[in-house]
Amino acid sequence: MDYDAVIVGGGHNGLVAAACLARAGQSVLVLERRAEIGGAAVSFRAFPGVDVRLSRYSYLVSLLPRRIAAELGLDVQLRRRRMSSYTPAGDTGLLVDTGDDERTGASFRAVTGSTKDYAAWQRFYASAARVAEATFDSLTEPLPTRAELRRRIGDDEAWTTFFERPAGETLRELFEDDVVRGVVLTDALIGTFAAADDDQLRQNRCLLYHLIGNGTGDWDVPVGGMGAVTDALADAARRAGATLVTGAEVLSVTPDGEVRYRSGDAEHVVVGGHVLANVAPRTLARLLGEEPAESPEGAQLKVNMVLRRLPRLRDTAVDPRDAFGGTFHVNESFAQLETAYREAAAGRIPTVPPCEIYCHSLTDPSILGPAERAAGVQTLTLFGLHMPARLFEADNDRARAEALRATVASLDSVLAEPIEDCLLLDGDGKPCIEAKTPLDLEAELGLPRGHIFHRDLSWPYGDDETAGTWGVETGHERVLLCGAGAVRGGGVSGIPGHNAAMAVLGRRFGGGQAG
Numbered sequence: 001m002d003y004d005a006v007i008v009g010g011g012h013n014g015l016v017a018a019a020c021l022a023r024a025g026q027s028v029l030v031l032e033r034r035a036e037i038g039g040a041a042v043s044f045r046a047f048p049g050v051d052v053r054l055s056r057y058s059y060l061v062s063l064l065p066r067r068i069a070a071e072l073g074l075d076v077q078l079r080r081r082r083m084s085s086y087t088p089a090g091d092t093g094l095l096v097d098t099g100d101d102e103r104t105g106a107s108f109r110a111v112t113g114s115t116k117d118y119a120a121w122q123r124f125y126a127s128a129a130r131v132a133e134a135t136f137d138s139l140t141e142p143l144p145t146r147a148e149l150r151r152r153i154g155d156d157e158a159w160t161t162f163f164e165r166p167a168g169e170t171l172r173e174l175f176e177d178d179v180v181r182g183v184v185l186t187d188a189l190i191g192t193f194a195a196a197d198d199d200q201l202r203q204n205r206c207l208l209y210h211l212i213g214n215g216t217g218d219w220d221v222p223v224g225g226m227g228a229v230t231d232a233l234a235d236a237a238r239r240a241g242a243t244l245v246t247g248a249e250v251l252s253v254t255p256d257g258e259v260r261y262r263s264g265d266a267e268h269v270v271v272g273g274h275v276l277a278n279v280a281p282r283t284l285a286r287l288l289g290e291e292p293a294e295s296p297e298g299a300q301l302k303v304n305m306v307l308r309r310l311p312r313l314r315d316t317a318v319d320p321r322d323a324f325g326g327t328f329h330v331n332e333s334f335a336q337l338e339t340a341y342r343e344a345a346a347g348r349i350p351t352v353p354p355c356e357i358y359c360h361s362l363t364d365p366s367i368l369g370p371a372e373r374a375a376g377v378q379t380l381t382l383f384g385l386h387m388p389a390r391l392f393e394a395d396n397d398r399a400r401a402e403a404l405r406a407t408v409a410s411l412d413s414v415l416a417e418p419i420e421d422c423l424l425l426d427g428d429g430k431p432c433i434e435a436k437t438p439l440d441l442e443a444e445l446g447l448p449r450g451h452i453f454h455r456d457l458s459w460p461y462g463d464d465e466t467a468g469t470w471g472v473e474t475g476h477e478r479v480l481l482c483g484a485g486a487v488r489g490g491g492v493s494g495i496p497g498h499n500a501a502m503a504v505l506g507r508r509f510g511g512g513q514a515g
Helices: 012-023 066-071 101-112 116-140 146-153 156-164 167-174 178-186 202-211 226-240 281-288 334-345 370-374 396-412 438-445 495-505
Strands: 002-008 028-031 083-089 092-097 243-245 248-253 258-263 266-277 299-307 327-330 355-358 378-388 433-436 479-481
Touching (some): 101 116, 116 178, 156 202, 167 178, 178 327, 226 243, 248 281, 433 438
Parallel strands (some): 002 028, 028 243, 266 479
Antiparallel strands (some): 258 266
């Protein structure tokens, strides 16, 4: 059977592409290997007998353009967190309260001993805001050149800071306190294994995408969990007429649009006027029968927990609900991050793993069942940095257990009590805690070596002729990338899905038949 578009992979980007194309009158087929739609943006009841819907993989939203949500009529609520972050520092801590500058300034003085770093903090994020305001809307437009984007930003100092100079150099120059430097640096290392002074500027690219979402850089909580986002996208695609098929493993793709897939015990062949690949570029190369590029490498440990209650803090001046309401930084000073990087690069699980945590249920208790909510149950999502796939390749089970032990010990070191004392027990009497390594993400989601962005993030411009008009083009006219590995991909954004649809339709989103 022929379709105007066949989409390989039913993650959120593939669903955005499907909805955009179907709304434009295209016949669309989405093929998803797993039993459920959504890819990494899904919700699960991960522990037996516990009615808590965890965002098991992806967990926050920043980069999804409001324009896309509005055009597709998505029934999704995103809640902003008032607390940006809390970072334990001895018996005190650095609290960034977006609703109270005076409180934040006092916290900086308590941790750093002066007002200098708070003033520098305000200057840095004001500069980031200017870049965000100028850059974000360009992500859903045809790909600008480097020179065009620089003119659009119109701030040479900001351009140098974010696009040319290694983040480590900037942070050492701007801030005196090592904890403050580390808080900023963490956003440059999510899913990215790099040193602060990496000359390839991978850390700068990661930092940029973490600061520009919707022109504000806010990271919001999806009400109902990440599954609510992809459920809304799937509904939008179906309403528009797209066909979504689960349990359909794509086996091969040809440049002329033929897609072979297995469903149950049977194999099927369909042909698409275009094939949109919501899989990693390396996976697409394999499906095309081409030599894949060098494999990327994921670099994180994801830990999901359900607690009876939030743990007590060493800093008694801060309510745990404030501390865990934003991002809770654990052993993420600049020096600690660099030490962990060096240890991991040498092939060792970091002695003191840096990690960060947030509590979804504080902002959105709807993910808790009635009994759990009444009992005061809370969730914790932990994202561990500098845990590259190479550390797990010899024995994933053994290394996962070792990495989890070290990470729990790291967390315990900044709390007033062990986190184990707060864990809820599931229906089998076991603590509600699970860990996912990069190799687990590869096995479960098809992410090459667990890389959450499919490959290193790109700059949001294209001077290389291979980048194409929208940053989704491949060497084959009828085959396009629509996943995180496209230019301007990464995160829960829908941007590459939108851009692939626009490449097919030959125009910008929002006008004419797509609206």
